Structure formats: structure tokens, C-alpha cells
Amino acid sequence: MQTHSTIETLQPKTWQLDATSRGLEGYLYHCVLCDEALVLSKHQINPQKIQILFNNICPGCSFGLDKVLGCRPSILPPGRRLLTNLKCPDAEMLLEPDDPLEHQTRRGGSLPRDLQPSITTGIEAIDKILILKKGQLVFLQGEPSNALSLLLCVRATLPPPRGLNTDVVFIDAGNLFDTYTIAQHITNLELDDERVHGRIHLSRAFTHHQVYNLIMDKLPSALDEYEARLAVVSDITALFCDPDVRDKKESIDIF
Known part of the structure; x- marks a missing residue:
């Protein structure tokens, strides 16, 4: 109470x-x-x-x-x-328990320089700052973040140390997934087009209810089914910020 x-x-x-x-x-x-x-x-x-x-x-x-x-x-x-x-x-909805679980958040630039990434972007200036490891929850903000996420989807299929040799689950909440850009990255990396496209599993969301269901209900089973070690959610807050959304509980549950 x-x-x-x-x-x-x-x-x-x-x-x-x-x-x-x-x-x-x-x-x-x-x-x-x-x-x-x-x-x-x-x-x-x-x-x-x-x-x-x-x-x-x-x-x-x-x-x-x-x-x-x-x-x-x-x-x-x-x-x-x-x-x-x-x-x-x-x-x-903003209230937390008296003793909440503490999440350790760190800026990418504060990570130890000798930490080895699990996946790289191939862009030296970014890879020096953004050290991506398996098990991380990473937030990328701003217009370039979408282009970077598409690049990582393709590079995730590469073998280590450049990639994860894995399938990818992509939840598109902002209508940002661009197959043409994906194809360009595949060509630049001299990869097999059909094989890479087959390893990227795309789901689109058009309402905040769909975003919630895809993340909370479908994503865990999809990661298991495809043995995917990378999941991307594009523009995760956009549909929840729509003024027509009256009930904020689903969005608060996600974050």
C-alpha cells in the first residue's frame, strides 16, 4: 500500500x-x-x-x-x-522496490582498453570506443544508430574475431530495416547473399502492442529457435511515445 x-x-x-x-x-x-x-x-x-x-x-x-x-x-x-x-x-509506474536490483551501466568509452570485443563494426574509430561483448544490452541513439545496427547484423554472421558466426533476430519497430543496405554490406564483405539473408530473421511491428508482444513473448523463443546470439530492436520507444497511447503499463514493463 x-x-x-x-x-x-x-x-x-x-x-x-x-x-x-x-x-x-x-x-x-x-x-x-x-x-x-x-x-x-x-x-x-x-x-x-x-x-x-x-x-x-x-x-x-x-x-x-x-x-x-x-x-x-x-x-x-x-x-x-x-x-x-x-x-x-x-x-x-515509476516507483521501484526499496531494494531494487542494481544494474551496472557504463559508457562505452569507459571500458578497459584491453577488453576484446565479440563483434566489430570494421570501422576503427568506432571499434576503439564501442566495445561490444556477448551478454551486453547496448543502446545506440541518433540517426547513425540504425545504419550501424544494419552493419552489425551482417557482420554478426562472420566468424570470430570479426563476428559471432550467428543468426540475428531483428525486431523492426521503426520501419527502418533496409534490405538494400544489407545487400550493400554483404557485397562489401564478399559474403554469400542468400546465406546471410537467411540468417537475419525479421519481424515488423506497427503498434506498441506488437512491439511489447514481440519483445516480451516472442523474442526469447526466437533466440532459442535460431540459436541467435544477436538481437536488434530498432526505434524501440517510437510507438510507445505516440500521443494516442493511453495505457503506458506495457512500455514501462519493457524498460
Whole structure:
């Protein structure tokens, strides 16, 4: 049961927050453009959850949160776990258990330089920064990320050390899968076109319900069926950020 003091309304602007040294250390998620305070939480929150709850729009300036969402340390008032912007719907979805499982997140550039990748892009400047290992969950953001994911799909079929010699499962949530680009990479790497295409297993999603079902229900069995060691989900948040999506529970469950 939630107590009255668990969730409260947050002052709309970061500079309106009470400056106090008393309380718990927390994390303030805010708009770096207009200083709109969105969420103040005891625990770290996946930024994509916040983007989804606010339909990826800052309530203060209407800019896309994928461009302007920031996070900084802040102090929670005593007895509080979560404070949210007045325009935040379903704030309870952001609540975490008191002792959540800690996930270790690291920037690619902070990984040890002697760490050997399981798969490479073949682009020296990127491979020095992006060290891809089996077992990692990697988020690539920005327009070039789609081109990079298509390249990795083809290179995953290469034998080690350049690739994984594996099949690939690709869930296309943004209508971004480009067979022409795949064919170009196959030609550049002098691979067999039919064989590589046969090792990339594509599923397209056109609604947020389909994205949820493909990831939560179909992906685990597909990885087993094809013995795939690489899964790619393109534009994973796009369909969940549609303003017509009323129920955010499925998207929060994923992230």
C-alpha cells in the first residue's frame, strides 16, 4: 500500500526546488532547455520511461525529451521517495522496490582498453570506443544508430574475431530495416547473399502492442529457435511515445 508521502507534486522549475541539505540523495530528471522539473526520485530511472510517460514532450517548452532530458543529483525531502511534475500521468509506474536490483551501466568509452570485443563494426574509430561483448544490452541513439545496427547484423554472421558466426533476430519497430543496405554490406564483405539473408530473421511491428508482444513473448523463443546470439530492436520507444497511447503499463514493463 502506498502512503500519502510516497508520491507528491514537484515544483515545476528546478530553481523553485527547496535548497536543503536534509533528506535522501536522489536524482532529478529535468529539461535542460527550460529547467522544467519532471521527476525527483530516490532511485535512478531509465530515461526512456520518463520519455514515454510524458509522450516524449517536455510540458514546459514542448521540445522532445529525447533531446533535452537531463539528470543531476538532488535531495529528496525526508520521507519522500518520488516527486513528479503536475502533468505526469501514472506516476506510480515509476516507483521501484526499496531494494531494487542494481544494474551496472557504463559508457562505452569507459571500458578497459584491453577488453576484446565479440563483434566489430570494421570501422576503427568506432571499434576503439564501442566495445561490444556477448551478454551486453547496448543502446545506440541518433540517426547513425540504425545504419550501424544494419552493419552489425551482417557482420554478426562472420566468424570470430570479426563476428559471432550467428543468426540475428531483428525486431523492426521503426520501419527502418533496409534490405538494400544489407545487400550493400554483404557485397562489401564478399559474403554469400542468400546465406546471410537467411540468417537475419525479421519481424515488423506497427503498434506498441506488437512491439511489447514481440519483445516480451516472442523474442526469447526466437533466440532459442535460431540459436541467435544477436538481437536488434530498432526505434524501440517510437510507438510507445505516440500521443494516442493511453495505457503506458506495457512500455514501462519493457524498460
